[in-house]
Amino acid sequence: MEKVDILSLDLSELEDILSANGEKKFRAKQIFQWLHVKRVFDFDKMTDISIQLRHRLKEIFCINGLFVQKRLESHIDNTVKYLYRLHDGNFVETVLMEYSYGHSICVSTQVGCKMGCRFCASAIAGYVRSLEPSEILMQVYETERDAGVRVSGIVLMGIGEPLDNYDNVLKFLRLVSDKNGNDLSLRHVSLSTCGIVPKIYQLAEEKLQLTLCISLHSPDNDKRSEIMPVNRTYNIDELIKACRYYIDRTGRRITFEYAVINDVNSSDEDADRLAALLRGINCHVNLIPVNKVKERDYKTARSGVAEFAKRLGRRGINATVRRTLGSDIEAACGQLRRDAAEQSRNGGADA
Ligand code: SAH
Numbered sequence: 176m177e178k179v180d181i182l183s184l185d186l187s188e189l190e191d192i193l194s195a196n197g198e199k200k201f202r203a204k205q206i207f208q209w210l211h212v213k214r215v216f217d218f219d220k221m222t223d224i225s226i227q228l229r230h231r232l233k234e235i236f237c238i239n240g241l242f243v244q245k246r247l248e249s250h251i252d253n254t255v256k257y258l259y260r261l262h263d264g265n266f267v268e269t270v271l272m273e274y275s276y277g278h279s280i281c282v283s284t285q286v287g288c289k290m291g292c293r294f295c296a297s298a299i300a301g302y303v304r305s306l307e308p309s310e311i312l313m314q315v316y317e318t319e320r321d322a323g324v325r326v327s328g329i330v331l332m333g334i335g336e337p338l339d340n341y342d343n344v345l346k347f348l349r350l351v352s353d354k355n356g357n358d359l360s361l362r363h364v365s366l367s368t369c370g371i372v373p374k375i376y377q378l379a380e381e382k383l384q385l386t387l388c389i390s391l392h393s394p395d396n397d398k399r400s401e402i403m404p405v406n407r408t409y410n411i412d413e414l415i416k417a418c419r420y421y422i423d424r425t426g427r428r429i430t431f432e433y434a435v436i437n438d439v440n441s442s443d444e445d446a447d448r449l450a451a452l453l454r455g456i457n458c459h460v461n462l463i464p465v466n467k468v469k470e471r472d473y474k475t476a477r478s479g480v481a482e483f484a485k486r487l488g489r490r491g492i493n494a495t496v497r498r499t500l501g502s503d504i505e506a507a508c509g510q511l512r513r514d515a516a517e518q519s520r521n522g523g524a525d526a
């Protein structure tokens with residue numbers, strides 16, 4: 176019988192499995208806290224559980240760990256980037272960032288990505304599979320352990336499209352915010368999507384307190400379709416309609432992400448069209464100087480981003496420029512995994 180991935184279970188599921196195996200329900204809470212509060216991932220170390228039950232737990236459950244394959248520390252700003260190896264040999268990336276108010280972590284939701292955004296390194300390395308809730312969660316737990324910190328915020332902006340792994344991402348959100356476990360308020364979580372419209376409607380009904388971020392990157396359908404193929408399925412009008420619905424339903428402000436790319440989406444006309452598109456929407460624009468990806472020659476002029484922000488501001492749109500972190504360690508998502516995947520294809524053992 177295949178073992179159950181215990182870190183992907185919520186408390187009630189754990190209770191059900193224990194009851195079905197003739198165990199007392201209250202044991203579930205004890206075990207849940209060993210895992211999610213004490214972060215003990217070895218049944219033998221759960222000392223207030225009888226040896227007999229520990230033995231039984233090992234028969235029923237598995238605890239899927241992550242292994243640090245590579246760890247890069249920025250000398251500029253203390254950003255740490257992890258390449259994690261999963262139990263099946265695949266790789267994902269996680270980035271730990273330091274801010275004045277604490278630490279924030281950027282987690283991956285899939286091994287690779289199907290969305291094919293032109294400027295993104297994750298698309299170049301190809302899609303393999305979605306992550307389990309436990310694999311998203313363990314990026315947080317393992318990074319906290321390795322770095323000796325407790326993160327105060329999580330962004331789902333690593334490799335993958337979170338809304339293309341909807342059920343597992345939702346489960347992760349419930350686990351990470353569970354009062355009996357990790358207990359992080361979803362107000363400190365941001366979920367970024369390229370714009371899978373039906374899933375935005377579905378997410379609106381969950382009424383979560385998280386911040387929804389939309390990767391917009393152009394106010395023009397032709398241009399957006401060119402750099403983000405998802406726009407051919409869900410165009411800008413449909414996307415903005417879904418965003419308006421989301422804001423109405425949840426009462427939460429949306430963040431629009433916009434990577435400013437020279438000669439692609441950085442003109443005054445782009446700024447004016449963006450401002451017109453977003454007028455009257457309860458939102459915030461986060462401008463991102465485009466991260467260099469070696470396969471592409473997209474560039475940003477830093478001064479151009481500031482000008483773009485000012486122009487939006489003059490048109491009543493609140494915009495900030497994202498700080499560039501970890502510029503000396505390829506912190507843009509997907510770059511380490513792409514290199515590791517390339518090396519193993521070429522027969523190199525060491526990623
Ligand atoms: N799939 C999700 C989340 C992962 S990407 C999404 O598309 O939103 C997280 C953010 O980084 C997105 O806004 C994405 O468009 C942006 N991004 C990807 N590659 C980038 C690059 N080279 N430079 C700047 N931003 C990039």
